[in-house]
Amino acid sequence: MVFFLLGRAAGAIVTLFCVSALAFFATALAPGNPAAVLLGNMATPERVEAVTRQMGLDQPPAVRYVIWLRETLSGNLGTSNLSFKPVNELLAAALPPTLQLALTSMLVAVIVAIPLGLILAQNRDRWWSGPTSALVTLGISVPGFWVGLLLIITMSVWLKLLPSAGYVPLSRSVSGNLRSMVLPVVTLSIYLVPPLVRFVRVAAIEVLREGYVDTARAKGVRPSSILLRHVAPNTLITTITYIGLQLGVLISGAIVVEVIFSIPGIGRLGMNAVLNRDYPVVQGVVLVTAAGYVLVNLAIDIAYAFIDPRVRAR
Amino acid sequence: MAERLLNVRNLDVVLGREPGATTLVRDLSFSLDAGELLCIVGESGCGKTITARSVIGLNRTDPRFRLTGAIDFDGRNLLDLDERAMRQIRGARIAMIFQDPMSSLNPLHRISAQIDEALAIHTDLGKAARRARVLELLAAVGIPKPETRIDAYPHQFSGGMRQRAMIALALAGDPDLLIADEPTTALDVTTQKQILLLLARLRAETGMAVIFITHDLGVVAEIADRVLVMYAGQCVESGPVADVFRNPQHPYTAGLLASIPAANRGKVRRLASIKGAPPVLSEGRPVGCAFRPRCDYAFDRCADEPQLTATGSPDHPARCWLSGAARHSLAGQGAPA
Ligand SMILES: Nc1ncnc2c1ncn2[C@@H]1O[C@H](COP(=O)(O)OP(=O)(O)OP(=O)(O)O)[C@@H](O)[C@H]1O
Numbered sequence A: 001m002v003f004f005l006l007g008r009a010a011g012a013i014v015t016l017f018c019v020s021a022l023a024f025f026a027t028a029l030a031p032g033n034p035a036a037v038l039l040g041n042m043a044t045p046e047r048v049e050a051v052t053r054q055m056g057l058d059q060p061p062a063v064r065y066v067i068w069l070r071e072t073l074s075g076n077l078g079t080s081n082l083s084f085k086p087v088n089e090l091l092a093a094a095l096p097p098t099l100q101l102a103l104t105s106m107l108v109a110v111i112v113a114i115p116l117g118l119i120l121a122q123n124r125d126r127w128w129s130g131p132t133s134a135l136v137t138l139g140i141s142v143p144g145f146w147v148g149l150l151l152i153i154t155m156s157v158w159l160k161l162l163p164s165a166g167y168v169p170l171s172r173s174v175s176g177n178l179r180s181m182v183l184p185v186v187t188l189s190i191y192l193v194p195p196l197v198r199f200v201r202v203a204a205i206e207v208l209r210e211g212y213v214d215t216a217r218a219k220g221v222r223p224s225s226i227l228l229r230h231v232a233p234n235t236l237i238t239t240i241t242y243i244g245l246q247l248g249v250l251i252s253g254a255i256v257v258e259v260i261f262s263i264p265g266i267g268r269l270g271m272n273a274v275l276n277r278d279y280p281v282v283q284g285v286v287l288v289t290a291a292g293y294v295l296v297n298l299a300i301d302i303a304y305a306f307i308d309p310r311v312r313a314r
Numbered sequence B: 001m002a003e004r005l006l007n008v009r010n011l012d013v014v015l016g017r018e019p020g021a022t023t024l025v026r027d028l029s030f031s032l033d034a035g036e037l038l039c040i041v042g043e044s045g046c047g048k049t050i051t052a053r054s055v056i057g058l059n060r061t062d063p064r065f066r067l068t069g070a071i072d073f074d075g076r077n078l079l080d081l082d083e084r085a086m087r088q089i090r091g092a093r094i095a096m097i098f099q100d101p102m103s104s105l106n107p108l109h110r111i112s113a114q115i116d117e118a119l120a121i122h123t124d125l126g127k128a129a130r131r132a133r134v135l136e137l138l139a140a141v142g143i144p145k146p147e148t149r150i151d152a153y154p155h156q157f158s159g160g161m162r163q164r165a166m167i168a169l170a171l172a173g174d175p176d177l178l179i180a181d182e183p184t185t186a187l188d189v190t191t192q193k194q195i196l197l198l199l200a201r202l203r204a205e206t207g208m209a210v211i212f213i214t215h216d217l218g219v220v221a222e223i224a225d226r227v228l229v230m231y232a233g234q235c236v237e238s239g240p241v242a243d244v245f246r247n248p249q250h251p252y253t254a255g256l257l258a259s260i261p262a263a264n265r266g267k268v269r270r271l272a273s274i275k276g277a278p279p280v281l282s283e284g285r286p287v288g289c290a291f292r293p294r295c296d297y298a299f300d301r302c303a304d305e306p307q308l309t310a311t312g313s314p315d316h317p318a319r320c321w322l323s324g325a326a327r328h329s330l331a332g333q334g335a336p337a
């Protein structure tokens, strides 16, 4: 198992390197000169050229990558072309809201979707199971931003229950923080819940056909215990893989939600950076996102080993 | 007549709803005394597994199946019991082991936990006592050094060991009836033999009755007290094993007997097999006797469905229109000359 995890960790590091190269070259080779963007329309060509050289943009991309990688590894992600603040600082400020939003939403989604999927699977022959599953499928095709706007209109504009935008840091006010997070978390969860319910339901139906479920029933185990002790853990094995894959949905959903609810998180930071060709910030955002992705998948591998003795044996 | 342990009367198992419903088991009756070993034989798809699952009630909550008739067990009709009462019987008074030991144990739970689960449900034993009992059971099914294997996971066991663990699990509730559905089919030949001997020994030690499902008539000859021959979801013949083997009363039984390899019979004979294939029940059942299309003895009466009727020998009914004299020629013949 130690080897299994070491292997996965090595894989994670390789992935991060590849992502770093991708992040760098995708921005470095993109059309448009950041120096020109920085200086605006009024700049003279001489001035643009001078700033280009000053920013090191006249070097060949490979050289720039090596320099950038060295700086990155030593913890220096450069400065924003826009605000001239260190990228580190910008990321550090944007990370807490995003982490809180993403993790809470994932937690809510898991807590809602896994039991629902399991119950739908176990009762797949009941009359209410079909319509409920259909409703869930319908949920997959509802765009998340639309739900978000609907929530803003009803909950904040009409009922004035919750704030429609902005983020209150936990350090400033706990209740304010929670209130500011409710609508974004609900919106982002709605991205995640329907596909997860559908996945869990299908996976659990598969597990319910397994021989050991018959064995458990032949032992006289209660249906609720069969679901909890036998079906749920075996369903979880495939489900955590799926959750890893859903991280992409989570990240893209988080960007939309941060924009809708004006949350100063990584998604909004990255979005603004892309629009303004603020490449150091874009690279930083991509790196942090990729690191998050890789870390979560590493955590999933560890979770595997926890659940499945066959993985532990490797 | 003394109360029998198990008395299945006119059991029908119907799959699906009208129209398009198919009768997988039809008018099946058989009984079993305490401590008796009944073998159910028949070709693939003839309804042996469905019958077994009906007795232990694994398909009673499946809305696709409808079960009618009676399954009297120890004086109570199991089909009348609610699921809660049935759960108290499952694993305690009736236990079952399955064909594929690779999939019948939960890969995520230790062997000890899987046996303990049954003990926790059906006994009042405390934790430590249950663990001692698990060790006892593992020793009883011949797992070497059980104290070192008790906390293993299924993937650490070979197929034969897993089937032994399954048997230990089935014995946990000290059942009166053990249903074994082709428990050796998935195992290699040497292991098959060992598991067979183990089951025979455990049955002698515990006095439990056994329903043993198999394709292998050689095994039947070795272990059975009585045999039930199934064809197309029906019992075509049943009786004491020696009687059925010596005087088969149905051409299908005779055909099965004729297709046992000579080594198992001790006499040298031509290896015959029954022509054609059994009907696929989901495509509808043949009119009249279900075996008629494959039967060398079929005559005009076979267009009507025969009933299970008593034959010359006691406790040996068969479902065939042939006269006693004609049936007499089935013995030792397999297929007509
Ligand atoms: N869950 C099910 N749904 C639909 N048809 C089924 C189901 N279970 C069994 N059948 C059908 O019922 C018939 C009898 O099946 P069963 O499994 O009892 O046969 P069997 O005698 O045990 O065969 P084998 O020797 O191959 O195990 C088969 O034709 C099979 O296709």
Ligand SMILES: [Mg+2]
Binding pocket: B048, B049, B050, B181
């Ligand atoms: Mg079968």
